[in-house]
Structures are given as structure tokens and as C-alpha cells.
Amino acid sequence: MSEVVLEVLNPRGVLEDPRRRGLFAPRPADLNGKKICVMALWSDSEAFFATITQMLKEKYPAVEFVYAESMHSPFAQDKTAEVAAMCDAWLDGVKSCTTGGRMDAAARLEMLGKPGVSVCTDAVLMLKKLQSDFNGVPTCRVVSVPATDYIAAKMDPEKMKAVAAAAFDDIVRALTEPLTKEEQEVSDFIVDESPLKFTGATYSEAYEKFQQYCADNAMGDGMPVVPPTREAVEWMLTGTTYPRDKVIGIMEPKRGIATVEKIAINAVMAGARPEYLPVIIAMVEAITDERFNQYHVVNEILPVFFISGPIVEEIGLNNGSGYLAPGYRANATIGRALLMCMINIGWRDMRYYSSPGGPGQIAAYANYVIPENQKESPWPSYAVSCGFGPDESVVTVCETLSVMRGPAETLFMETYEQRLEKMRQIFSQHTNVFSHFGMPPHGNPGARHMIAMHPSLARQLADAGFTRESFIQWLHDANTIDWDKMTEEEREEFKRNVREGRVSEFMRRFSLDDCRPGLLMEPFSDIKHVALMVAGTGAGATLVFSTSMGSTVLGAKDGKPLPFMQKVIRGAALTKAGR
Structure with a gap:
């Protein structure tokens, strides 16, 4: 019986800088006088x-x-x-x-x-x-x-x-x-890009050897991966008009070069279809932008992706019931493909880069990929609200330190006023995202929030006269302590609450010394720092993803950080959207 040979393309990324050097400085034998x-x-x-x-x-x-x-x-x-x-x-x-x-x-x-x-x-x-x-x-x-x-x-x-x-x-x-x-004496980190071959008496044996090789070499997420045969990768590449050698970005932590072909190989391993590839490419482009803090999201801090625009419906992304749940190929494999790119192109070893010392997060398997439900939204699409055209499909991304559940329909019978209060409390200085870092006392330019709002709450807000922007402004104003804008009566009431110990902030209580001009505590400093998109069904729930320091803050150019990292989906070959 002849052997079965399973040949797959190598998903590993070549490093931007493979140079390595050993130690050379002599160690002091005696520390006296040092x-x-x-x-x-x-x-x-x-x-x-x-x-x-x-x-x-x-x-x-x-x-x-x-x-x-x-x-x-x-x-x-x-x-x-x-x-x-x-x-x-x-x-x-x-x-x-x-x-x-x-x-x-x-x-x-x-x-x-x-x-x-x-x-x-x-x-x-x-x-x-x-x-x-x-x-x-x-x-x-x-x-x-x-x-x-x-x-x-x-x-x-x-x-x-x-x-x-x-x-x-x-x-x-x-x-x-x-x-x-x-x-x-150390060697440079040179990557052999040759195809990998696995043999066996049967296809099942060769297939299992491939799976074990991926597990042994930290080339997967722990679940079985699809073999990226040459035929499968060529099929995947039919989803984009980009040339296979086009460089999309450099992926952390080892700074591997993400070409279109390498992204396609990893998309195959994740189980994606060719029409998903332009979305995956845009996600890689977004996190590898030099203005984005990519190193955070290849550790335990997960990225949240909003996908807005006509491509959501065209490729079958589930934007209704269970949009974060298993069961939908587009949702699961698009997010998983990004993880596979991190693992193989960026050399993110999940044994160490999943959660330094911690338990990890189950959402890391497919990341947070949230498609907009524009059909049930009372407002213009999120992409349009950011200045993009109605025919453009856009990926928006930011890291998250906290996921909080807002108003929901299951087992809840809340009035509209109670729902407003629940939303307000999420943005107060006492909630999860600020429980460690606290609200800065002189403004909060780094904070970012992403709200995935279910349609029924959005409808109630719109019926009450709120636009997307005016509701975000209300969240800001309802949670801001601004001494300079207080009336004398409000200042006296605030000082009375301070004296009675009812005003507290991260691990300390306010004192009367804090009650002076310049005191400004706010959940965010600009309404553009809150992304609000409608997702899910009317019977769903609202989720708020927050971080005290947005992914675009560290890489800001000229001291002006972007609100969020956004990329237009382009290069689509199989869909009308994203061309």
C-alpha cells in the first residue's frame, strides 16, 4: 500500500528583523566597589x-x-x-x-x-x-x-x-x-517557509500527524485546524483582488510579516471561506497600524471589533440572536482567523501569551466580532456616523479591560427610567473599568467605550428624542464631576457629601482639599471616544466594553490619538461590498 502524503503551506511569518545576539558583557566576579x-x-x-x-x-x-x-x-x-x-x-x-x-x-x-x-x-x-x-x-x-x-x-x-x-x-x-x-553564541531567527509534509498509511494518520505537529509547535489554538493545502489556499485567495505578496502589516510579538498569502493560509486553518478574507485582512491591517497598541492585544487583553456596512449581510454574519455564540461560521471563523494570524505570523505562543499568570478568556478563541444590525437600528449606521459612505464597510477595533452587561430583556421588567439609570451606572467612577485605575482628577482623555446596544433599547432612546450622539453626551454629563461648572449650591452639596464620606474614588476617599477649581472627573473626554452600534435582537441585551486607556493612545501622532482604529474593507472579489 502506498503512503498518503498531506502537504500543507507553512503559516509561519518571516520576521521583519531576524537578528539575534548573545550576551557579551563580562559579569563582575566581585561586587565590592560596583x-x-x-x-x-x-x-x-x-x-x-x-x-x-x-x-x-x-x-x-x-x-x-x-x-x-x-x-x-x-x-x-x-x-x-x-x-x-x-x-x-x-x-x-x-x-x-x-x-x-x-x-x-x-x-x-x-x-x-x-x-x-x-x-x-x-x-x-x-x-x-x-x-x-x-x-x-x-x-x-x-x-x-x-x-x-x-x-x-x-x-x-x-x-x-x-x-x-x-x-x-x-x-x-x-x-x-x-x-x-x-x-x-546564539543564532538569528531564520524561518524556513518550505511546505510541510505529513505521511501515513491512511489520510487519517497523516491528518493526525499534522494536527499533532501544530499542537507540539504552538501553531494553533488547541482545537483542530483545517490543513492549508495548496488547493485550499488558492481557493481562499479567490476572495481578494490583492496580490498574494502584498504586505498588510507587521504582527506582534515577534514582528512577523503579514502578507496576503500568509493571512489566507491562516484563514484556511481557521475554517473561513474566501468571501470572509477581505474582512480578515482589514482586521489585520487595523491592529498592525503603527498607531495601534498591538502588543496589548496579543497578550491577555482582548480586542473588540465592530463591523459596520453592507458586507455584514452579504457574507452572512449573524447580527441577531447569539451573535457572540457558537453556531455561525462567519462569526466564528473570522475572529478565529485573526487569532491564527497572531499565533503563526506574529509567533504568539498561546501557552504564554494567553493570559500572563491568569486563567485566560474563553472569548479569545474567536475574539469579540460584533456585526451591526442596521435593519433594526433607529439611527444611521455606525460607519456613516463616523463619516464613511453608506456603501463602505468598516472595521473598528479597540482593546477592552472590562465587559459589562447593561439593560436586557430576559428576566427583566424595567421601566425606561430604570434602564437609563443602569446605563449611567456603567460609566460611573465605581464600576469595573475604573475600579483599578480610577478616574483621573483632571479629565480622562484615554478612556474608550464600545457599546453593543440591542435594538429595543435603541428604539426606546430614539423615541425619547435621543440621537446616538446626544445619548453619549448624556452619559458623559450624568457621570461627570466638574467643579468649575457647578453652581454654589451644587458645590456645597458636594462638600457635604465629601464630609459624610459618600464620595469615593479608587482606594481613597475624597477630602475637602479636593473641592477646588480644576477638579474634573469624567468617564471619557470626547463623545467620539464612545462607539455605539446596534447589534443583536430586540429581545437581547446591551454590552459595554471599556478600557481606561484606548489602543490608539500610545501611538498617537502629534499628541492627537485617534478615537478608535478604523479600516475600510477593500479588495473584495466575491462580494459587491468591500470592493
Whole structure:
């Protein structure tokens, strides 16, 4: 019996910059007389390093310490040159469970010839190593501490002493032991794009080998994938007029090059049809725009996509009952195709980039893809409200930190006034999105909200005289504390509420010192920072997706961030919409 050969095209992306280098700066054998820069991430890290520096001082009496701000935050500026100029070695950490920014201070300091050690919990050890790798130095030294021990001691400096003491010897060795050959000699990250072949006595055997290969090499989402044979990929490419080698963008975290063909290969693996391909391409184009914080959405922070325009109906996207549920090929595979592109083109290893240290989110399998129900909307389409033409189909995307359920029809008998109040409360300073970061006291330009409103609530609002824009303005005004616009009576009432402890904000109570000109707390600073689109059925529910810092804020040009990232769907070959 002849063997069956299953040949598939390679879904992996070639890296924009495959260069890698090893460590080269000599490690100091003796820390006496050396100046070590300590970069503590949070207050718990400060407690951890307080013990480490004390123990280092006892072991090396002539060691000195200087301190610099951690560069872990997405907002951090690259100050590695300044740090390198002030020290002989460095300590950085403690990364416990968060995403942070793409830049790796460890890799950049090593490139500047300054040796050091990063500290993290074991829950994110591989994530930290991968971060150093895609910053060009894969062998940066990292010491890990048990996540349970460290995080249980986060708010208790006394307990943190024991956690730090247990890691002390490992930190000293990482600071002082000579470099190994493996640490110094590394290879560039070269991708072999050759087709992959799987053989078996039967097709089932070859097919299973392909599935296992994808699982073993982190090339899937854990569910079976469709083999991207040459014939299947050619069929997928019939959905677009774009040339196969057209570069759509660069995908994080490793910055793989997303060509139309690579996107098509991954769309096949996700089970998509050719007429969906222009939508998938537009989604990739949106998140790879340099003004979009793509690194966040390839970690645990999910993107939310609104799809507005005639292509929704033409390709059969479900915009009614269960639009986020299983059962609809277009909805499920379009979102899954984007995930497959992240996994294979961007080299997003889901074992580590699904939720750093956390449980993950089931919605990550297909992302949040929300199609507009324009037929039942009382307002113009969302795309038209943003200035696009009625024949244009548009993808809108932003990351979300919080998903909140607004008014719903099932098991609820609410008056219109009660529904308004429920919507208002979602945008108050006490709800989920602001429970950690709080509302800034001088305006809130970074906040973004995306409202997927079911048609019956939209109809009630329209019947009451609200336009899309006037309702968003009402949400703002009903939740804003603006001292400068208060009447004297309102100011006195506000101060009375402060004295009685009825006005609170993230982890603190307001004091009378806050009651002064300039006090401005608002859920968002511009009505354009709220996307409101009608989706679902009249018997459905309203969902609100919120983030305290929108995906377009960090990449703003000239200090003027876009409200949301939007791309017109183009290049369609099989549909009238999206051409």
C-alpha cells in the first residue's frame, strides 16, 4: 500500500528583523566597589529589593546602589542609556503577572554592555524570556520566584523578606557567574517557509500527524485546524483582488510579516471561506497600524471589533440572536482567523501569551466580532456616523479591560427610567473599568467605550428624542464631576457629601482639599471616544466594553490619538461590498 502524503503551506511569518545576539558583557566576579542600579516595578518590588540590597551589602560591604524607574510600563520611555551611564550592573523586576510594554530594558542594557538580572515569578518566566528574545537578546539572565509565595506576600513587607531571601543566592549567581558558551553564541531567527509534509498509511494518520505537529509547535489554538493545502489556499485567495505578496502589516510579538498569502493560509486553518478574507485582512491591517497598541492585544487583553456596512449581510454574519455564540461560521471563523494570524505570523505562543499568570478568556478563541444590525437600528449606521459612505464597510477595533452587561430583556421588567439609570451606572467612577485605575482628577482623555446596544433599547432612546450622539453626551454629563461648572449650591452639596464620606474614588476617599477649581472627573473626554452600534435582537441585551486607556493612545501622532482604529474593507472579489 502506498503512503498518503498531506502537504500543507507553512503559516509561519518571516520576521521583519531576524537578528539575534548573545550576551557579551563580562559579569563582575566581585561586587565590592560596583554600583548596581535597582529598577523596582511596584511597591511590592521595592520591598523585595530592599531585602536583596540589604543582603548584598552584608555580603559585599563596598557595593553601592542607585535607583531608577522601571521601564516595564507601556508608557515608559527608553532610559536605558541613562541607566547604563550610572551603574556597573543592574537589577530589574519583579514582573509578577502583567503584560506591561513591549520594550525589554534587560535586552537593551545588555546591548549597551551592562550586565544584570531580571526577576519575575515562575508564572511568567517564559513570557519574560520571550520578551528578551524578540528584543534581540534571547539569553538575558532571569531569576524566577514562586508566584504563589511572591503574590501572597505582595502587601506584607515582612512576608516579602522571606521570599527575597530564598531568591538571594540565585540572584548573586546570575550577577557574578561567568557567561557560558550557550549564552554568548546564539543564532538569528531564520524561518524556513518550505511546505510541510505529513505521511501515513491512511489520510487519517497523516491528518493526525499534522494536527499533532501544530499542537507540539504552538501553531494553533488547541482545537483542530483545517490543513492549508495548496488547493485550499488558492481557493481562499479567490476572495481578494490583492496580490498574494502584498504586505498588510507587521504582527506582534515577534514582528512577523503579514502578507496576503500568509493571512489566507491562516484563514484556511481557521475554517473561513474566501468571501470572509477581505474582512480578515482589514482586521489585520487595523491592529498592525503603527498607531495601534498591538502588543496589548496579543497578550491577555482582548480586542473588540465592530463591523459596520453592507458586507455584514452579504457574507452572512449573524447580527441577531447569539451573535457572540457558537453556531455561525462567519462569526466564528473570522475572529478565529485573526487569532491564527497572531499565533503563526506574529509567533504568539498561546501557552504564554494567553493570559500572563491568569486563567485566560474563553472569548479569545474567536475574539469579540460584533456585526451591526442596521435593519433594526433607529439611527444611521455606525460607519456613516463616523463619516464613511453608506456603501463602505468598516472595521473598528479597540482593546477592552472590562465587559459589562447593561439593560436586557430576559428576566427583566424595567421601566425606561430604570434602564437609563443602569446605563449611567456603567460609566460611573465605581464600576469595573475604573475600579483599578480610577478616574483621573483632571479629565480622562484615554478612556474608550464600545457599546453593543440591542435594538429595543435603541428604539426606546430614539423615541425619547435621543440621537446616538446626544445619548453619549448624556452619559458623559450624568457621570461627570466638574467643579468649575457647578453652581454654589451644587458645590456645597458636594462638600457635604465629601464630609459624610459618600464620595469615593479608587482606594481613597475624597477630602475637602479636593473641592477646588480644576477638579474634573469624567468617564471619557470626547463623545467620539464612545462607539455605539446596534447589534443583536430586540429581545437581547446591551454590552459595554471599556478600557481606561484606548489602543490608539500610545501611538498617537502629534499628541492627537485617534478615537478608535478604523479600516475600510477593500479588495473584495466575491462580494459587491468591500470592493
